[in-house]
Amino acid sequence: MTDGAAEAFVPGHVTGLFSVHRTGDAARTGSRGVGLTLTDGVTVQIEPSTDPVTTIDGASTDVESVTRVLASIGVRADVHATTELPIGAGFGVSGAMALGTAFAANAAFDCEHTENDLVRIAHVAEVESGSGLGDVVAQARGGAPIRLDPGAPPHGRLDGIPETARIEYVSFGELSTEDVISGDTETLSTAGTAGLQTVRDHPTLETFMDASRSFARDAELLTDDVATAIEDVDAEGGSASMAMLGRTVFALGTGLTDAGYDAARCRIHNAGATLR
Amino acid sequence: MTDGAAEAFVPGHVTGLFSVHRTGDAARTGSRGVGLTLTDGVTVQIEPSTDPVTTIDGASTDVESVTRVLASIGVRADVHATTELPIGAGFGVSGAMALGTAFAANAAFDCEHTENDLVRIAHVAEVESGSGLGDVVAQARGGAPIRLDPGAPPHGRLDGIPETARIEYVSFGELSTEDVISGDTETLSTAGTAGLQTVRDHPTLETFMDASRSFARDAELLTDDVATAIEDVDAEGGSASMAMLGRTVFALGTGLTDAGYDAARCRIHNAGATLR
Numbered sequence: 001m002t003d004g005a006a007e008a009f010v011p012g013h014v015t016g017l018f019s020v021h022r023t024g025d026a027a028r029t030g031s032r033g034v035g036l037t038l039t040d041g042v043t044v045q046i047e048p049s050t051d052p053v054t055t056i057d058g059a060s061t062d063v064e065s066v067t068r069v070l071a072s073i074g075v076r077a078d079v080h081a082t083t084e085l086p087i088g089a090g091f092g093v094s095g096a097m098a099l100g101t102a103f104a105a106n107a108a109f110d111c112e113h114t115e116n117d118l119v120r121i122a123h124v125a126e127v128e129s130g131s132g133l134g135d136v137v138a139q140a141r142g143g144a145p146i147r148l149d150p151g152a153p154p155h156g157r158l159d160g161i162p163e164t165a166r167i168e169y170v171s172f173g174e175l176s177t178e179d180v181i182s183g184d185t186e187t188l189s190t191a192g193t194a195g196l197q198t199v200r201d202h203p204t205l206e207t208f209m210d211a212s213r214s215f216a217r218d219a220e221l222l223t224d225d226v227a228t229a230i231e232d233v234d235a236e237g238g239s240a241s242m243a244m245l246g247r248t249v250f251a252l253g254t255g256l257t258d259a260g261y262d263a264a265r266c267r268i269h270n271a272g273a274t275l276r
Numbered sequence: 277m278t279d280g281a282a283e284a285f286v287p288g289h290v291t292g293l294f295s296v297h298r299t300g301d302a303a304r305t306g307s308r309g310v311g312l313t314l315t316d317g318v319t320v321q322i323e324p325s326t327d328p329v330t331t332i333d334g335a336s337t338d339v340e341s342v343t344r345v346l347a348s349i350g351v352r353a354d355v356h357a358t359t360e361l362p363i364g365a366g367f368g369v370s371g372a373m374a375l376g377t378a379f380a381a382n383a384a385f386d387c388e389h390t391e392n393d394l395v396r397i398a399h400v401a402e403v404e405s406g407s408g409l410g411d412v413v414a415q416a417r418g419g420a421p422i423r424l425d426p427g428a429p430p431h432g433r434l435d436g437i438p439e440t441a442r443i444e445y446v447s448f449g450e451l452s453t454e455d456v457i458s459g460d461t462e463t464l465s466t467a468g469t470a471g472l473q474t475v476r477d478h479p480t481l482e483t484f485m486d487a488s489r490s491f492a493r494d495a496e497l498l499t500d501d502v503a504t505a506i507e508d509v510d511a512e513g514g515s516a517s518m519a520m521l522g523r524t525v526f527a528l529g530t531g532l533t534d535a536g537y538d539a540a541r542c543r544i545h546n547a548g549a550t551l552r
Binding site: 115118143163276 | 382383386388389391392418419422429430433435436437439440478480546547548551552
């Protein structure tokens, strides 16, 4: 890296179930729910620039939450993101780019924000862009985050499922987060609230997977390809569910390969976002 | 591991500055302050047993906070801890043993506690044993934790310094945590409160090291060997301070080796306590 540059890594995040909570304040707006952070994630490099560009895997892109983070921190910089994750498929790539930009820009420009400050800046940027409600706070924590209360620090509260596991995933394509979370979310939020309580009562990965399958069905978010893959994994004795929001299936252990799918493999990530 | 056994890793933790906050409730009692979690830490193995023993690095030992954690969770188990850290020298080994026991016992006995539950159980055990006030919550978080409010979840609040670094340390021997924190802590807490505000205003590792040196001096905790080592590192342009509470010096980067000390080397740990 050149002088004044910095690099951050942010884990991917699949949400299994969630409810939507909107307020007049973006820092208090967010989702409750449960998900898994992944060792597959997004690396974000920041370099001061007078003519800023953003790229992902080398291709020029325009990510509103990244632009908002840079404006909020008050700097002009190139943002270069690389990831092995599918984009727009429910892995929290936009949240990771926003959070990675916040961490790396703070380091590159010696801005002297705390970690909570940076999480709040990235969360607000995601909410205001309409691209996410809960990924950023989960990705800042790592592990298997339970989002007890919506919003960024100091408002949101988190807990976690104390387990680790190998995770597999396969993606059939995109779903628009913005379309779903800007629409009528009452049915979805009723199902998500019930699922969260189930996981809080029995905080294990197995319960989380079961509750996530129930949520996907009750919230009427399952697509045919996703439903088939979940059934195929189930038929082999495995445990899979749908990543919110993408046409993506994730499974514990070797559930997808056991069912004959050509799945990507990673693990639950122990840590939250970090500078490299 | 045998069936029903489980293993957890907990990072070491050096506190640079702190203030003491006692209440009638152990879960709300604790310290405010700032420290670093370390990649050198404690691995804890749990195995169900009808005649429980606790060992550290193979030697039989009696750690009150570990006994309290097992009683609180309601299980009987052997606890085998291994660590490369010096014991009783300010690295949070007792907190790590308590927290590692909580995580591993929860997994071995399928107790279905959340991570916050386990942190609270271990924190309360440490406070009631008089062996620590802030290590457990820091070790559950990872990174460079800022303890904003005392106590365990849901009471305590944490933030972090968004930096990572190589860390060196050298230890000249023990100091009794119990003797210091059970005595008059007014002078110490006044200095710790001032130091915490300094780090919150400028949340960088360099500010943390400066504030820690001021704290050690103002709180009158420096021993001669520690003071000499800190001065030696300073003379070589490095940055070192004292681990609370031990006759231990830690330094950023290669500060101690540059000053001619035979120091152990590790890094700031990105993650909190995790199951293996």
